[in-house]
Amino acid sequence: MTSNLKNVPPNWQKVRFDEIAQIVTDRIEKPVESGLSDYIGLEHLDTDCIRIKRFGSTEDVDATKFLCKKGDIIFGKRRAYLRKLAVSDREAVVSAHSMVLRPTGDKIYPDFLPCFMQSSIFWKTAHSISEGSMSPTIKWKTLAAQEFWLPSIEEQKKISELLWSIEDNIQKTEKLIETIEILKQGLLNELLTKGIGHTRFKDSELGRIPEEWEVKKIKDFCDVKTGTTPSTENQAYWNGNIRWMSSGEINKKFIYDTEKKITEEAVQNSNLKTHPTNSVMIALNGQGKTRGSVAIIKVPTTCNQSLACLIPDEHLADYLYIYYNLQNRYLEIRNYTGNNGREGLNLTIVKNIKIALPPLEEQNRIRNIFNLLDNSIQRNYENIAKLSSIRKKLSNKLILGDLITEL
Template identity: 30%
Template sequence: MVKYRFEQIAINSTEKKKPVEEDRFTYLGLEHLDSGSLKVTRFGSEVAPIGEKLVMHKGDVLFGKRRAYQKKVAIAPFDGIFSAHGMVLRPREDVIDKSFFPLFISSDYFLDAAIKISVGSLSPTINWRDLKTLEFELPDLATQRKLAETLWSINDTMETYKKLIAATDELVKSQFMELFGDPKTNQKGLPILKIGEFGKVKGGKRLPKGESYADHTTNHPYVRVIDMVKHSVTIPALVYLTQATHEKISRYTISSKDVYISIAGTIGQVGAIPDSIDGANLTENAAKIVLNEGAPVDRDYLIWYLSLPAGAEQIEEKTMHTTQPKLALYRIEEIEVLVPPIAEQRSFAAFVQQSDKSKFELEKALSELTATYKRIIAENLG
């Protein structure tokens, strides 16, 4: 392979214009770019963007130079304008194949090197004067074309899986609306209760100072937010406490009948723990919703409700956004829940659980494809 400076690989187009009213329809900002996807699915602005923007043409590669750690790279879907916090890049086709170029720019090989030269603390930014001198190894053009053919085939399949995953989420939302209507307008006149009216919210406990986790031979699991995934707990990721530590915080345990919710860091992860780890200790960054005896709300229905827009939006509204976002326990008790008949709640929860199984399989397949994609890149670059 041959080593090139980045300015020998790419052209940084700096053509700019001051937007006029009609430019709002073809405007792309960094907020429109999705990490890990070269395709643009959102665009436009309600009003004409303010300040000079970069001119882009269909097929250009758009690179978010501000907060580059977010790894936002996309192909311009049409002629228009792009955020000045990005770069508009074009390939030097004597060095890099045009079909391989966007794959190269979106690769960890390129992005990891670019991120290292970011400057600034609050919003680290990459400057062209630093980026252009970085050196990268590239295979010959014939090899690039073969790689592009393979990688684009994988990429297209990955995008198909993403669409199917999104469609599964939309199916759940539409099923909820069909059965129960919009919770905001409550056209069906269903009862609305606050969580505090049918349950009690309790917080977890910080691991005692000086205490440490034991190995996985004990029987006192400690559930952290990092162990929590949507609707469940990843059992292999659990850490375990010593007997002494367990006894110190054992009253902060969670039952498989409870609903957990993360209240710090990644706010709003909601789920339940499996029966096999009933009595696990609860971290201070999570809370449990203990349902009252005979509560008119099914546990699984509540989990799904809090994960759907009806609940997620309330969680966001009630979260205190400071340096460390935090959701107070009393605010959780204020969340309003639409309460249809219990049999209908359980029927909906069963439907969503089945949909979630299908989604899990899709996500697993997507993860495997992504790993294959990255492996091929790593084996052929650098």
Template identity: 30%
Template sequence: MTRYRFDQIAENSTAKKKPEESDRNRYVGLEHLDPGTLEVTRWGAEITPKGDKLLMKKGDVLFGRRRAYQKKVGIAPFDGIFSAHGMVLRPKADVVDPMFFPFFISSDMFLDEAIRVSVGSLSPTANWKDLRTLEFDLPSPGKQRELAGILSEAESLKGHYRKLLTTCDDVVKSQFVEIFSKKEFPLIPLSQACTKITDGTHKTPQYQEAGIAFISAKNVTSDGKLDFSDIKHISTDEYESIQKRCETQIGDVLLTKSGSLGMPAIVDVDFPIGLFESLAVLKYRRDILDGVFLREQLKSARVQDQFTGGVKGIAVKHLHLNVIGRTSIIVPPLELQEEFTDFVAQVDKSKFKLGTCGGML
């Protein structure tokens, strides 16, 4: 092992540009980096990103320096632009093997140190001036190449597991179509299927370091879950004020109104949460609807087409409450919905096992 300063290991590329319309589809933000994998599978922005962005080249290592505790590291999939809240890192080949370098940056050895030197309370950020002087022990070049080969195989296996997880989601969609498209069921608007449809506070709260969890559309994942890895906190007084407008309970369905539009999730936590206006809460009638069935129906093409047709805004798109309310859904017998929910539960168990296996790599 030989000890090096970080600025002897890595180059911090700071070249920037002001995005143009043509850059919109070649933009990678921190929201596109997934913890636990170097593969970047999502990118792009609905509108041209604002402010200067970092230039990246295919193969560069992208490090989310803002909220480094999220441990977001990826490999640039193409030449493009990257969030200014990140870093574009390149290996110094005389010290570190280029194939080994991404695995070093994504290692706990580096990330734990990056977290330690981060500054700021609400959004701790790792800065180059603090990172550059950190020291790390690196194995010999030959050992780095050997480790890179092993870690590349593991990364490839994790990719296969992620594809299997996607297949599980596709199976649920297919089963929904298979069960509910062969017969005609009553159609009613969501306004009649719910006792209340409202959204979160339209006023930005006063955030604090600890307190009640406060979430927005960015905390809803594509598979219909709530992600609490990156949240803000508010006071009890602010929470109680928000609850007067949009009280949330376990089982309620949330729906994104801006950003990634029309993505549903079920409230599955028993601690209090406050909502921002980018989330709507659907207090559905539990005497006629099952929550999991409703969530999966909201993902369906027929419902999504209704949402898309009612979207307002050119630059920043919003899904308004009146559009949600008039969107029609099918209401099959509750027993049939529950049979479908049981099937989804079995698929979720398979996904959990796959995720556990993938996480062990």
């Protein structure tokens, strides 16, 4: 199979994939005895991301794996529609569900190969040659025989320099986000215990706090509620226009919508209440790291029994101050247990969580500082999204030959 271009630019050449890439099959029978600490599975590759941002441990894997070296391309040969491919920055052990590839021959500029493999024309071919229905997989023999049109080496060099420069900017922006996050964490620990400009402190059950602050239980300044799950067998209760939230949806600061919607009939025939905008939601339980996570709903929402909704008295407490306080104490709160010793949060535990509460004016000043940092983090994430979009569009146009004459 040959990937077709509508108009092949001058000086482009048609190549078989095995003329520009070789598969590396250095086997590692016992990963834990390999002398390597890092493991790269398909779960460590992100869709459309050319860098590997997280790693597993060789202590947690067994069976035969492959060896990759710095600069090798890790290609997810299983479920190619997920578009998982990245360049390793280290020597590591790799899942057998991946192919380890290296540039080869004089028809490819090494830095260009991973850029080319992230293009739509390559993924279209990869998807078309995948075999199997439940877990479609690509065989090296089949991939090796595929033919592609490539620009000249000089043009490949220009394209890869451009695309990698965009990737460098993405990486620098990610580093900036990490720096702001560290600054934010330091300020959280400082401002939520010492406040702003205080010189006189007192001992409390939460440690030393400013004299003007009070230790209060959440139930003293919030109305705490939960929800329920309407009968899934009654279709009249579902696919309505009332938002219904579960704990698994707490994965960001602000919640503007929910995956599922219920009907007015479901609300009328249950003890569900619609929680107001700017309520703080805390996960009572849930998979993985969900329990103890917090978010703020920015639209009226109902919820199930896995969530507690904190509706603050606006004369006593600021919703963002509550959010930042609980977020900063995530590990402490998720490990609370009830009187029966069972793991997991409940409404009684949440109502009795104690918070060092400044006067409302100071709460607002503290929350505004954290808001500025969060807004900066959000803007940088938006910049990353824009750069990623530009890189993807440029990659596809350049590798299709649409812009090559402008380089």
